[in-house]
Amino acid sequence: MPKVAVIMGSKNDWEYMKDAVDILKEFGVEVEVRVVSAHRTPEFMMEFAKTASQKGIEVIIAGAGGAAHLPGMTASLTHLPVIGVPVPSKNLNGLDSLLSIVQMPYGVPVATVAIGNSKNAALLALRILGIKYSEIAERIKKFMEDMKSEVLNTKLP
Numbered sequence: 001m002p003k004v005a006v007i008m009g010s011k012n013d014w015e016y017m018k019d020a021v022d023i024l025k026e027f028g029v030e031v032e033v034r035v036v037s038a039h040r041t042p043e044f045m046m047e048f049a050k051t052a053s054q055k056g057i058e059v060i061i062a063g064a065g066g067a068a069h070l071p072g073m074t075a076s077l078t079h080l081p082v083i084g085v086p087v088p089s090k091n092l093n094g095l096d097s098l099l100s101i102v103q104m105p106y107g108v109p110v111a112t113v114a115i116g117n118s119k120n121a122a123l124l125a126l127r128i129l130g131i132k133y134s135e136i137a138e139r140i141k142k143f144m145e146d147m148k149s150e151v152l153n154t155k156l157p
């Protein structure tokens, strides 16, 4: 069974990260969900990132707000693909989170989605898994077809 980790810097990020977990589960993916913080639990973050692959995790989605170091630090400690979700912050509405996550130096990529868009993080993780798991690729294709039909059949007043 494919396995994805969804980690976040604080329990307060859950409201933004929940959608990713729901979508992954809907597609039959096993999800490990945890609060992990590069700032508040640095040793645990290191252990989590270093052992993720051995535990069968294939993609990591990391959400964080403000000085959002979690996705980048995680990516520096594992070869697995890391998708960063900039969580909306109180004072700067997530622009700080976005810039913290997206501006990674050469050699340590983090695939960054839009502010608060954990749904796209899940869909990107599924596309990555689809390379290995053909049933997931087929479901993503169907999802795209359904979305297309919905848009084409939209009736405006």
Ligand SMILES: Nc1c(C(=O)O)ncn1[C@@H]1O[C@H](COP(=O)(O)O)[C@@H](O)[C@H]1O
Binding pocket: 008, 009, 010, 011, 012, 013, 036, 037, 038, 039, 040, 063, 064, 065, 066, 067, 068, 069, 070, 071, 087
């Ligand atoms: N950005 C990070 C990291 C990290 O990057 O390691 N750890 C916590 N945080 C963020 O701090 C914000 C406020 O957290 P609290 O609401 O718990 O004070 C959250 O959005 C969290 O992601």
